[in-house]
Amino acid sequence: MKKSLIAGLATLSLSVSAAAPYAVLAKPIEVSATDNGQSTLKPLTSDVAVIAHRGASAYGPAHTLAAYKQAMTMGADYVEFDLQMTKDGQLIALHDETLNRTTNVEELYPDRAPWRVKDFTLEEIKRLDAGSWFNQAYPDKAKTAYIGQQVPTLEEAINYVKQHGNGKFGLYMETKAPNVYPGMEEKVIDILKKTNVLDQEKLFLESFSEESLRKLRTLAPNVKLVQLYTGSMLAGKDVFLEMKRVSDYASGVGPSKELVVPKLMQAAHQNQLLVHPWTVNSQDDMISLLSLGVDGQFTNNTDLLVDLLDKPIISHGVASGDVTDSSATLWTRTNAKANVQFEISTDSTFKHNTIVKTSAAKAKNDFTVKVEINGLMPDTKYFYRAHAVSSKYTVTGSFKTAPAENSLKPLTMVWGGDTGGHGEIPPYKSFEAMSAINPDFFLYSGDTIYADSPTPAVPNPPSQKVEDFWAKYKEIRTDKGFRSLLQKTATYATWDDHEVINDFSGPSEPLTPTGLRAFKNYWPISNQRSDADKLYHKYSWGNTMDMMMLNNRGYRSPNTQADGPDKTMLGGEQVKWLKQQLLESDAKVKLVASSVPISIPTGKAMSRDGWANGDNVNPNDPTGFEQEFKEISDFIIENGIKNVFFVTTDVHFAEVIKYDANHDGKTDYNELISGPIGAVKINPGTLDPTFGPERLYAEGNFFNFGVFRIDPATQQATVEIQDENGQVHFSHTFQLEE
Structure with a gap:
């Protein structure tokens, strides 16, 4: 009924020109702006179903004709009935197995506790008032029309929807507690045949009971069935194996809303199972589930979901x-x-x-x-x-x-990276722990997506089209904790390799313009950083900190090139800029945001991706970018630049290192490393000794992020490494030099 806007991409042809650092790729790249074809995080059909849970039950008494009518008036696609069976074998629409919560049964039949449906005949139940309770519970929504509403039979409910809906509204019904009511399935099918809706396209039968659904399948092989799930039903199960198994008899699944994450969506949609979560009543939750690509939602607030889809x-x-x-x-x-x-x-x-x-x-x-x-x-x-x-x-x-220029205010920042790779997909707990700190800002230090790793957004990597890259960024934002952190504080985002492809060198990688385009689309990057695609820039926090954000990818020589005076990671202009910023800064702390580490050999042998050449691992390896970093290191030392901290992620473990590059017994600069937030977990290895590193801390095999606090009043800077639950694994305070 509602044409879905979730895919939201019209087909058109675009021409993308390469920018300054990538002039070698100046030939336009033709792309088609259509939805990512392989993504499992989109509806299987063009319509997202609005399923009125027990009718418009936020506005009227559940499972009454009045609530069904209101749901249809509001524009629901389906009206849902929960089914119970009376003592004399009649199917009625009621959620509970007992009558006392939503009727006046205790008043009329005070001696018949616990007032189970199966102990009352239909005639007795028809004497009950099933609407007045709502007026008492929700006086702001009370209506005189609700007084005296009856509990409808299934046949009455079906005929009412048919009569008042002119065939536009679908039927969705659940066999509640079928183990309590032997023969329930046969009676359901008989009534569906009697009311001429068994072959209706917009008909679903649902249940938490697999046995009941399989019985319905035997009785009516063509009916569409939905397996409902609570958390305990999926606990400990491989969701991919479960969805494959369920697809043998069901057309869809109805999980509790908190169970809907990218992995479940992928498992269901790859098995052509519709996903209809329950019960979704806030628009924020509705939007969250729409971003995950659900095919419909059960809601008490029919109008709110209809409004979002329109x-x-x-x-x-x-x-x-x-x-x-x-x-x-x-x-x-x-x-x-x-x-x-x-x-x-x-x-x-x-x-x-x-x-x-x-x-x-x-x-x-x-x-x-x-x-x-x-x-x-x-x-x-x-x-x-x-x-x-x-x-x-x-x-x-x-x-x-940021504080005014020359002011000295305390600062708390969080940083991290490495999300969405090697089988690790949202949700991530670390973002919630970051948010709890109430940081002044979040530094996202690269690998914000893994464009080259299989996830529900791109099951068959590497990403090739811009739509693939876009899908990856949308996938990360399905994480509620991540969206909450982004909404709570400012973010400074930089890229590393997996925003394009593993260990890429910008000028020589054909996918660079496409990956960069998507990166700039999905981050609040200023024009100053975005113009000419330079990405590097300085940001100041008063006189407390100057942060120099580097672009470690856009200008680099191929990793396989032997190190030497002609090999660069940053490019000549960026190196000159960095030196100037370091020299001119009079901030308490000079923070250099680098997406790759200094002394940890990364990449592959004969193709090192960080600055270290790893000759301690392979003495004959001529790669790496040590000569360029030595130029930066020498500049810091020769000019007596104090309180320099390099901050990075990339290596998938946490480490804090101090450097004595000239071996005079004094610390020249420090390196702070955190991660991963959500990617493969690795244990630390040996350090390349070139720049005199000394480990203060190293720990791997856990999800983590970094916290950096600067207190100008005490002349101290403190680094913490916290795990995804916010527990501190390491803390160290540096005394800042004058």
Whole structure:
């Protein structure tokens, strides 16, 4: 009934030109802006079903004709009936096995506790008032019409929907507790035949009981069946094996809403099983499940889901990023072409001093939208919200601007990377733990997706088309904890290799422009970083910290090239820029955000991906980028630049290292490494000795992230490594040098 907007991509031809660092690939790349064909995180059909759970039960007494009518008026696709059986073998629409919660049975039959349905005849049940309880429980929604509503029989319910729906509304019915009611399945099929709906296209039968569903399959081989699930029913099971097994008799599954994650969606959709989660009553939860590609939703609030499906909506949350003391970049995505309005204010009610900006969500950007806000006050918390102009659904966020220039304010940041790879897919617990810290900002240090790893978004990698890359970014944003973190604080995002393909070198990799395009689409990156695709930039937190974000991919020579004066990772201009920033900075801490480590040999033999050549592992390996890093290291030492911290992830374990590169017994700079948030877990190995590393801490085989705190008042900086539950595994305080 509702044409789905979830895919949200029209077919058109686009031409993408390579930018400055990738001039070797200047020939336009033709792509088609259509939905990612292989993704399992999209509905199997073009319609997302609105299933009125017990009727419009948020607005009227469940399982009454009044609630069914209201559901149809609101635009439901299906009306759901729960089935119980009376003492005299009649099927009625009622959720509970007992009558006392939703009728006045205790008043009429006080001596017949526990008032089980199976102990009452249909005639006795028809005497009950099944509507007045709702008026008492929800006085703000009370109606006189609800007084005296009866419990309908299944036949009455079906005929009512047929009569008042003109054949437009589907039927969805559950065999409740079939073990309590022998013969229930035969009676259901008999009534479906009697009412001429057994062969109706829009008919589903559901149950938590596999035995009941298999019996229904035997009685009516063509009927569509849905296996319902609670958490305990899936606990300890391989969801792929379970969905394959269930597909033998069912057309779909109905999991409790919290069970719906990318892995379940992949398992179900690869077996051509529809996914209809229950019971989804908030629009935020509805949006979350739509982003996962569900095929329908059970809801008490029929109108709320109908509203979301009828027009473009914010589909994957909001984010703020690249915040300065006077500006910020805001980001969101819609599920179809729309105008998007952003409001930003120091007032959480948006009633005062509100800045409004509108921008268009277009297919060529996968309907992502970014706006830059200028003229903000330093050291100030701002609230913002976004909505597609045609929709009332709004998503809110907040961030804090950097302190004013030369001010000294304490700082807490979190950092991490390595998400969405090697079989690890959302949800990730670490994001919730990060959010609990209430950081000033989140530094996302690379491998924000694994474009070259199989996940539900791209089961057959590597990603090749821009639609594949887009699908990967949408997949990460199905994580509620991640969306919550992005909405709570500002993010500075950089890329590493897996945003394109493992260990890639930008100028020589054909996929670089496509991967970069998607990366810029999905992050709130300022024009200053985005222009000319340079990505490197300095951000200051007053005089407490200067953060130099590097682009370790866009300018690098091939990894296989032997190290030497002509080999570069950063490119000559970026190296010159980094030196200048380090030299000119008078901030307490100089933080260099690098996506690759200094002394941990990464990549492959004869094709090292980080700065270290790994000659301690293979003495004959001439690769790596040590000569370039030595130039940076020597510059730091020769100019007496203090309190330099390199921060990275990439290696899938946590490590804190101090360096004495000139071997004079003093620390020249430090390296802080965290990860992974959600990728393969690795144990630390040996360090390349070139720059005099000394381990302060190393631990692997766990999901983790880093916390970095700077306190100008005490002249101290503290690093913590926390696991995904927020437990501190390591803490060390550095005394900052004057």
